[in-house]
Amino acid sequence: MLEVRNLKAGYGAVDVLEGISLSVPTGACVCLIGANGAGKTTTLSAICGLVPASSGEIVLEDKEISRLAVDTIVRRGVSLVPEGRRVVANMSVEDNLLVGAYTRRDDQVGADIEAVYQRFGRLRERRKQYAGSMSGGEQQMLAIGRALMARPKLLLLDEPSMGLAPQIVNDIFRTIREINETGTTVLLVEQNAKKALSVATYGYVLETGRISFEGSASDLLKSAQIAEAYLGALS
């Protein structure tokens, strides 16, 4: 589905990413873990075109996308659930979902909204409410629902557990697994490495702009090095 090769990207003159390569096979759930400031968000931003790549390749379904505008990349099937959720606070829940379908011109939008409400019953209850009036967990559900409204082939999730209560985090991760199991490819960025590796089958560890380690989720969980660096504080 997605191949990133030797990607360098950043803000202004300084590259945050110093040449990273990663691969997300079709149907897989891959995670990218690492400390604050390692470049996880920058990686996702570069994939969906929000941050320009200064060199390297981003290939989606055998086509280079690193020079395309964000809305074109969304049309090609990449949706981002951004860090901090970023729902439109002064718009209703339903309008947030509808704007998620902005790139679509088919007649299935209504049916997909219904599907999001099936998945997240709370959103149906609050459909007329301002998105900004909801709790963090509900906003996270909305952010995921909004991304699904574009019917993505590849879903990018940036720190979906951030700032949420443990029970809500469990719900969110169960949802991510369900989304992946119904055929959507997922690339997940998380600081909560243990949680991330419980849904992902393969993982990359990002350290100050470089991939320092990669392997299957079970290998990463077993690795003493990873355990020390990222799991220790959480286990």
Place this chain on the structure above:
Amino acid sequence: MSVFLQQVVNGISLGSTYAVFAMGCTLIFGVLNIVNMAQGAFFMGGAYFGLEAARLGLPAPLALLVALVGGGVLGVLAELVIFRTLRVRGGHRWMGLVASLALARMMVGIAQEIFGTQVQRYPASTLLDTAWDIDGVRIQLLQIVILVVSIVLMALLALTLQRSSTGRAIRTVAYSEDVARIVGVPVGRTILTTFFLAGGLAGAAGMLLGNLFNVVSPFMGEQMLVKGLTVIILGGLGNVPGAVAGGFLLGLVEVFSVAYVSSSFRDAIGFGLIFLILLVKPTGLFSRFEERRA
């Protein structure tokens, strides 16, 4: 009593044109957060577009359409030439203010050159001169038509913003350009659409006010810009219903101060009252609806 009612009728028809203009202003200043000093010049441009169309023999509804589209095109050009260029090059927002002020002055100069500084009037055939006298209150058909047209324009804008895909895109861009990009909204094109709508409303308001007083002059836009700014601050920046209410309020206040005090005190009273309101309620009259921003 009849003097009072007469002023209510006059104030509402005048206020409706202010409301249409102010809605355009609130889209640009409040929703997009862009300071566009040429908004009054689009108003003046629209009045001339409508005037020329009427002189060519077009019926009034078509002339209004010409004014609306003409104003919209001016808005689009201002965005493309000034605001987009400055955004791409990282210009400070004050530069947009100065550049659009320059554009407004240029347009006034061009209008003076083409049409002269003399006040121009619509051909008699465009104007509706029917009027009724009800218990000493004179109601012109023109006033009613202007009110109805204004209400239709306001309703169309409100529907566009609330119910259409484009409207949701505009609201999303207003909230955050990054969020808009993430969901696949083409930000540049959406801003362009907003400029077309705002310029169109200004142009239509120009023709409506030009008809109401049957006066078109190159300088009519400058006063109007100040009024538009006042009304949108009064109504709460970025608040469309607030802009409409503020427009009607300003129209009524002006008309009443002319009737009961003196025409030379019109602006002193009108703006004085607004000054007072803002001192008491600095976020505008309708701050209850004030939207939270990212």
